[in-house]
Amino acid sequence: MTDIKATNVVWHEGHVERATRDALLKQTGCTIWLTGLPSSGKSTVGFSLEHALIQQGRLAYVLDGDNIRHGLNKNLGFSAADRAENIRRIGEVAKLFGDCGVITITSFVSPYRADRDLVRALHDAAKLPFIEVFVDTPVELCEQRDPKGLYKKARAGEIKGFTGVDDPYEAPLKPDVVLKTGEKKLEECVAQLGDELRKRGILKA
Amino acid sequence: MTDIKATNVVWHEGHVERATRDALLKQTGCTIWLTGLPSSGKSTVGFSLEHALIQQGRLAYVLDGDNIRHGLNKNLGFSAADRAENIRRIGEVAKLFGDCGVITITSFVSPYRADRDLVRALHDAAKLPFIEVFVDTPVELCEQRDPKGLYKKARAGEIKGFTGVDDPYEAPLKPDVVLKTGEKKLEECVAQLGDELRKRGILKA
Numbered sequence: 247m248t249d250i251k252a253t254n255v256v257w258h259e260g261h262v263e264r265a266t267r268d269a270l271l272k273q274t275g276c277t278i279w280l281t282g283l284p285s286s287g288k289s290t291v292g293f294s295l296e297h298a299l300i301q302q303g304r305l306a307y308v309l310d311g312d313n314i315r316h317g318l319n320k321n322l323g324f325s326a327a328d329r330a331e332n333i334r335r336i337g338e339v340a341k342l343f344g345d346c347g348v349i350t351i352t353s354f355v356s357p358y359r360a361d362r363d364l365v366r367a368l369h370d371a372a373k374l375p376f377i378e379v380f381v382d383t384p385v386e387l388c389e390q391r392d393p394k395g396l397y398k399k400a401r402a403g404e405i406k407g408f409t410g411v412d413d414p415y416e417a418p419l420k421p422d423v424v425l426k427t428g429e430k431k432l433e434e435c436v437a438q439l440g441d442e443l444r445k446r447g448i449l450k451a
Numbered sequence: 452m453t454d455i456k457a458t459n460v461v462w463h464e465g466h467v468e469r470a471t472r473d474a475l476l477k478q479t480g481c482t483i484w485l486t487g488l489p490s491s492g493k494s495t496v497g498f499s500l501e502h503a504l505i506q507q508g509r510l511a512y513v514l515d516g517d518n519i520r521h522g523l524n525k526n527l528g529f530s531a532a533d534r535a536e537n538i539r540r541i542g543e544v545a546k547l548f549g550d551c552g553v554i555t556i557t558s559f560v561s562p563y564r565a566d567r568d569l570v571r572a573l574h575d576a577a578k579l580p581f582i583e584v585f586v587d588t589p590v591e592l593c594e595q596r597d598p599k600g601l602y603k604k605a606r607a608g609e610i611k612g613f614t615g616v617d618d619p620y621e622a623p624l625k626p627d628v629v630l631k632t633g634e635k636k637l638e639e640c641v642a643q644l645g646d647e648l649r650k651r652g653i654l655k656a
Contacts, residue, residue, distance in 0.1 A: 259498065260498060260503050261498065261501065261513055261517075261518075262498075262502055262505045262511075266505060266546055267505065267510070270505060270508060270510065271510070289464075290464065290640070293464065293465060293466065293467075294646065296467050297467055300467045300471060300475060305472070305476070305510070305551070305552070306467075307547075307550075307551040308466055309547070312468075313547060313550065314467075315545045317546065317547070317573075318540060318543040318544065318547070321536075331526075335523060337568070338522045338523040339523065339547065341522065341524070341552070342512075342514070342518060342544065342548075343547075344523070345512075345518065346510070346512040346548070346549060346553060348553075349508070356529065368522075375638075391547075399479060430611065
């Protein structure tokens with residue numbers, strides 16, 4: 247008992263500091279928030295960036311529908327309130343990952359400006375870099391790609407409230423990066439994001 | 452356009468595999484779930500383990516009231532349903548961190564067996580190690596420590612539904628590790644957790 251009390255003074259009472267994690271990982275934790283229409287190429291860009299960073303020894307992680315909608319947010323539907331809560335929770339989780347030192351890549355349509363702005367504000371308050379990336383693909387091209395046949399279903403009225411068909415997509419007013427996936431190769435888009443990370447000093451030597 | 456189509460075939464369509472992350476980080480992502488009475492020493496053990504692991508070049512991260520209750524779970528109260536949802540969300544976030552390769556340490560009273568079992572089941576389904584750690588400190592000692600004066604308030608009736616006073620704590624039936632903080636030094640408790648990680652092969656050479 248006396249030993250425990252004596253030890254008390256050297257107990258760690260708080261989290262490891264962010265700078266210590268960043269030094270360990272040789273990077274700065276941050277969030278790369280991909281936003282754009284369904285089938286605009288967010289996930290493809292996100293996964294390609296994740297693979298490229300990991301190959302370079304950087305720790306990156308994609309949050310997307312696969313690992314969020316079936317898990318953390320499986321109790322949310324598609325009402326206005328639930329959509330906002332969906333993005334809020336993703337923003338909070340991205341913030342935790344960023345705090346841990348991870349280059350966090352989120353891949354969600356996130357069509358509403360107010361929701362994205364809230365996530366940016368969360369990051370600003372936590373002094374974590376937030377990089378809003380507009381995956382700017384014309385709706386015609388998205389609809390032409392349509393790998394899951396969702397535009398087709400939305401046009402047929404089988405899906406209601408589908409972004410780009412009968413629900414609005416509010417493009418970012420001041421995105422940090424714009425990716426024109428209809429005009430550029432994937433490699434170029436990924437390189438553009440890599441440049442942004444280097445420019446911000448997120449990747450250390 | 453033709454370029455993009457040609458490039459399509461080499462696009463990465465999915466997440467980086469867990470084995471690749473584990474190789475990069477030289478560890479296996481997992482969750483160390485600390486459970487115990489208020490003031491039992493969960494956070495002190497958790498932070499000390501986090502610091503020790505980071506000092507050894509391992510990536511560890513503590514999820515606790517500080518970074519969860521004020522963020523992701525700030526819209527939850529203390530009703531039975533909200534308490535269950537609180538633990539469910541923490542479990543889902545821990546799972547995501549584990550999938551990313553992080554040694555994730557959670558520090559929450561998590562008094563109900565059913566809630567903890569649900570989190571274990573989530574991890575089992577994801578094939579992620581889940582280590583339930585019972586921070587087994589006698590309630591008398593917790594109450595004696597009481598750094599935030601919460602037991603005192605609960606005894607005075609100022610806080611209702613306080614675990615250990617007027618709300619039950621369901622001790623784990625088969626914890627993976629039991630830490631007797633009333634009998635052992637902090638260093639010993641942390642070493643015990645380190646041994647468990649090594650025994651499970653979570654820390655690679």
